[in-house]
Amino acid sequence: PHNPEFLVQELKSVSSALFAQEVNQQVAKVELIHIAKSILSLDSDTFIEIAQHIVTQIMQSISTYDEADYILRDGLFSKFIDAEQYSDAAQILSGTNLESLSRPFSEKEKVDVYVKCAEAFLEDDASVDAETFVNKASPLINAVDDNGLQLRYKVAYARVMDANRKFLDAAARYYELSNITTSNVNIILYP
Numbered sequence: 001p002h003n004p005e006f007l008v009q010e011l012k013s014v015s016s017a018l019f020a021q022e023v024n025q026q027v028a029k030v031e032l033i034h035i036a037k038s039i040l041s042l043d044s045d046t047f048i049e050i051a052q053h054i055v056t057q058i059m060q061s062i063s064t065y066d067e068a069d070y071i072l073r074d075g076l077f078s079k080f081i082d083a084e085q086y087s088d089a090a091q092i093l094s095g096t097n098l099e100s101l102s103r104p105f106s107e108k109e110k111v112d113v114y115v116k117c118a119e120a121f122l123e124d125d126a127s128v129d130a131e132t133f134v135n136k137a138s139p140l141i142n143a144v145d146d147n148g149l150q151l152r153y154k155v156a157y158a159r160v161m162d163a164n165r166k167f168l169d170a171a172a173r174y175y176e177l178s179n180i181t182t183s184n185v186n187i188i189l190y191p
Contacts, residue, residue, distance in 0.1 A: 008049050011050045013052060013055065016057065018032055025063050028065070032054065032068035035067045036051075036067075040075050044082065047076075048076060050077055052076065055073060058072075064097075064100065064101075070096050074096075077092055084123075086121065086123035090117040090118075090126075090133075091119045104131070109142055111144050111149060112149055113139035114136045115133070115134075115153050115156055122160070125163070130163070133156075134156055137156075152165055155177060158170055158174050158177060
């Protein structure tokens, strides 16, 4: 039972069974959320294999399992970031259905996902992809009252402008960021 391959096969089997037509959708949703939360603590390779299997099944399903999907995608994002697979991390997180009706996302949650994706793409020098996510965050950022998230957005925006050779815009953004005092940064990042 402590064999990782056995665990992977069993969890894949259980999760696959939950997508059967005979299983009540509400029961399946609750169980998938439970599995998603439970496997977060597994080692990276085991988690990634199981999570990718379930995410693939969710994408192929006609039903919506948005909460479990988000938990798994966010977990995969973290594991890929730890492994310095930044574009993979951004790609998996960007697949989250942020317009879901079954799992409504707040403006803050949406901006957080967009900024995480932009930051990850920037780490791989994929400025075009990063700009896409900065642009998605732009109309929502003013509705967010989280100073840390606003700061991360501003840094990502400035880096995108810099990477796209819009140096005047980038310089203005960097100047704006340079005027934030150290005490304000500490308050913003470590409330």
